Amino acid sequence: MNDSPAPSSEKPYMKQAIEIAVRLGLLIALLGWCLTILKPFIPLLIWGVIIAVATYPFFNTLSKRLGNRKGLTASLIVTFFLLIILIPCVLLADSLLEGISHLREAYNQDGHLIPPPPESVQEWPAITKPLVDIWTLAANSTQAFVLQYKEQLGDVAKHLFRSLAGVGVGILEFVVSIIIAGVMLAYAKSGGEAVERVFIRLIGTRGQEFVLLTETTIRQVVKGILGVAVIQTVLASLGFFIAGVPLAGLWAVISLVLAIVQVGVGPVVIPLIIYMWSTSDALTAGLFTGWSVFVLVIDNVLKPWLLGKGAPVPMLVIFLGAIGGFIATGFVGLFLGAVILSLTYKLAQEWITPQEDQNTSAAPK
Numbered sequence: 001m002n003d004s005p006a007p008s009s010e011k012p013y014m015k016q017a018i019e020i021a022v023r024l025g026l027l028i029a030l031l032g033w034c035l036t037i038l039k040p041f042i043p044l045l046i047w048g049v050i051i052a053v054a055t056y057p058f059f060n061t062l063s064k065r066l067g068n069r070k071g072l073t074a075s076l077i078v079t080f081f082l083l084i085i086l087i088p089c090v091l092l093a094d095s096l097l098e099g100i101s102h103l104r105e106a107y108n109q110d111g112h113l114i115p116p117p118p119e120s121v122q123e124w125p126a127i128t129k130p131l132v133d134i135w136t137l138a139a140n141s142t143q144a145f146v147l148q149y150k151e152q153l154g155d156v157a158k159h160l161f162r163s164l165a166g167v168g169v170g171i172l173e174f175v176v177s178i179i180i181a182g183v184m185l186a187y188a189k190s191g192g193e194a195v196e197r198v199f200i201r202l203i204g205t206r207g208q209e210f211v212l213l214t215e216t217t218i219r220q221v222v223k224g225i226l227g228v229a230v231i232q233t234v235l236a237s238l239g240f241f242i243a244g245v246p247l248a249g250l251w252a253v254i255s256l257v258l259a260i261v262q263v264g265v266g267p268v269v270i271p272l273i274i275y276m277w278s279t280s281d282a283l284t285a286g287l288f289t290g291w292s293v294f295v296l297v298i299d300n301v302l303k304p305w306l307l308g309k310g311a312p313v314p315m316l317v318i319f320l321g322a323i324g325g326f327i328a329t330g331f332v333g334l335f336l337g338a339v340i341l342s343l344t345y346k347l348a349q350e351w352i353t354p355q356e357d358q359n360t361s362a363a364p365k
Helices: 010-065 070-108 119-123 126-140 142-148 150-186 188-203 207-243 248-260 266-279 282-308 315-329 333-352 355-362
Strands: none
Touching: 010 070, 010 150, 010 188, 010 207, 010 333, 070 150, 070 248, 126 142, 142 150, 150 188, 188 207, 207 248, 207 266, 207 282, 207 315, 207 333, 248 266, 266 282, 282 315, 315 333
16 A cells, blocks of 8 residues: 655645635635624615615716705705605505594494495396495495404404505615615715726626616616606506595505506506496596596506616516516515616627627727
8 A cells, every 4th residue: 555645745735725715614604794794784775775876867967066065965865755755654644544534433333334336236247246245235334344244354454454564664664775875875986986896806897887787777677667657656646536536545555566566556446447437427437537547558658668768788688677576586676686687688698799799899980
């Protein structure tokens, strides 16, 4: 057997390998520890970055008009966004309290919870009879309706309160994210340079191009998905309030959520159209129906236009990334999914394109 020791020339390499492994292990442990500490704040930081990137063009323009006073500009933008959030929240809370008060009064007085069904329900298909019976019971006696469907109403109430609690926590987190975004806007120049250096270290000399791609993708999602959702909800809410729909604030919030998750406002608007035809005069119901159809159709026009206008990648890539990201990781996935898929698409395009074609396209004309 050959028991001779390993050549001395191999010992330095072995020592270096052990040192590298130890350093990598310590680095991974340190990064994991940092992520554990920052985990509660990561969603807030992500939202802060998204809001800051989306509002930076407006921030930059306003800052120049105010003499490049970035702190003042960031404070004004934060105040503006907080007012946009808090005012609808106050209106929604008032609408909910009014609705709860109405339900409690109707129950105590055993009055009419909802208007009775019209005579035209007799012509409805037989399959709708259970629904008509429930409608009639609720219209005739609130107490009898509550007693008969006590368990179902209890489950609905529990789910509703849990949902409202989740919405409240989400609003609070969003308020904190807006404040974080204001701080990021105030230091946007130094922060942007740091992000650009990170991309250059990861990707190379074209890191600045991918930073611009990330910023543009976030703004495209804000315009094409959130912007359209807000526009559609505002238009639908105008119809709710003008037509006198009960609990209009609640339906507006539900419409906004459904529009953001790309379900659309149809599940709210269509039942309300049926309700208006059953309880209102023909003129009011007809005007509400026409306005609602306009609101439903406008989504198909605005979304492709805003998503595709000025997009650095095909509109379908952004749309699939936003929807897939939302399904995979929740609301913040609307942005993360679109950014990740756009960056991957761009990297794949760079890899597929022959080097000589890249040199030709990069050559000055």
